[in-house]
Amino acid sequence: MIPQLNFVSAKSIQSAIKLLTSDKNARLIAGGTDVIPGFQIESKRFNDIKFLIDINSIKELKKIKRFNDRIEIGACTSFSELLFNEIIQSELPLLVKAASTVGSTQIRNRATLGGNFINNAPCADSVPPLLVYNAQVEICSSRGKKQIPLEKFLIEPYKTKLKKNEIVTKIIIPLQKKNIKGDFYKLGRRRAVAISRISLAVLVELENSIIKDIRIASGAVTPIGVRFYELEKLALGKKADSEFLKKLSAELGRTILKVTGLRWSTPYKLPVVQQMFYKLLESVCHE
């Protein structure tokens, strides 16, 4: 059941902020694909909502723009819009691949990029690609705008740096070097409409088979999406031969195990993570 509440469609970012400030039980809604099923299952995450502010018709929040050094994506861009956008297709292939695995066509038509990570659910499919792309989040409040890296924005499961009267307006991604290549992997219980159990993203820059830059991030397999800086450091300057990639993949499994501790699913997930990460690395480095 949807609880009793009030609803307003905000016409601008400023008016949305004002409305948010006006009621301590106010919350934003965009695609609604998290909030509305959350109401249905009586999720504790949403049981204080008495007022919904719809930000779906604020055009500014749906723009995708390319600059000399960066791409800016409005927080209310839907996954379908991301999938079919030429800028995203040519510059951010990992984000396209992740977007294509979200829910179903019906979900992708409504669900938004901002809404995907704003609740900091570990299974958010956009997070691993955004982390390896060094995405920044633009936050607006009545005091103005600020930018913080996505990885600093995400604090712990279902908790972010976002304060009550703030709105995430944009995701800002630096343009990537042409010779950096990568891939995204998602494992769910089935192919469509599946919540991620494991998600991984990797970007690698090679020069004569030597790893010049590498960025590794996980999603669902860790409590929240994270980068693996120690592993990245370990890999820098190494030759990307199969032997080393195997070693790196085994190390990723061990690192994840350290973060999560032993779980009932470990005997299954750990080898999958290691094997799939190795496959990702092989295809990125040797194809």
Place this chain on the structure above:
Amino acid sequence: MSKTVKMKKVKIKFNLNGKDTVLSVNPNRRLIDLLREDLNLTGTKEGCAIGECGACTVIIDGKTANSCLVLAAQINGCKITTIEGIASDGKLHPLQENFMKHGAIQCGFCTPGMVLSAYTLLEEVTNPSEDEIKEAIAGNLCRCTGYKQIIEAVRQSIVKV
């Protein structure tokens, strides 16, 4: 516990199956409830109510959506097509004809959603491949598992160009 909220109705103007419509709705009314209960368009079905089964699929501004995940208040200014809106002049849409002809209807509960997902695909893609058909209906579950017949019915509805 929480005190009750005095809800203010929201006025919405939208186009429903070609007809301009103006209504006042409760803010906690879902689109599916508006369609089925207030407007008696019961072709749209409610299955899971959490966006997994696709039985409640409708078309909003040319794109499919789960009407169980949309608030009625959110459709102001939109063009909505339900299963009742794709036949014209009393004639069924070729997809509907082909679903019947190829046995793509068993219990029928998933059919309206399946047809609308396929309808949108055929509007957007010329000569879709079998994989594209499968992808387009991946958000619609058929508990009778008649997928083979459904894919065949969609395939037969492609207007070759």
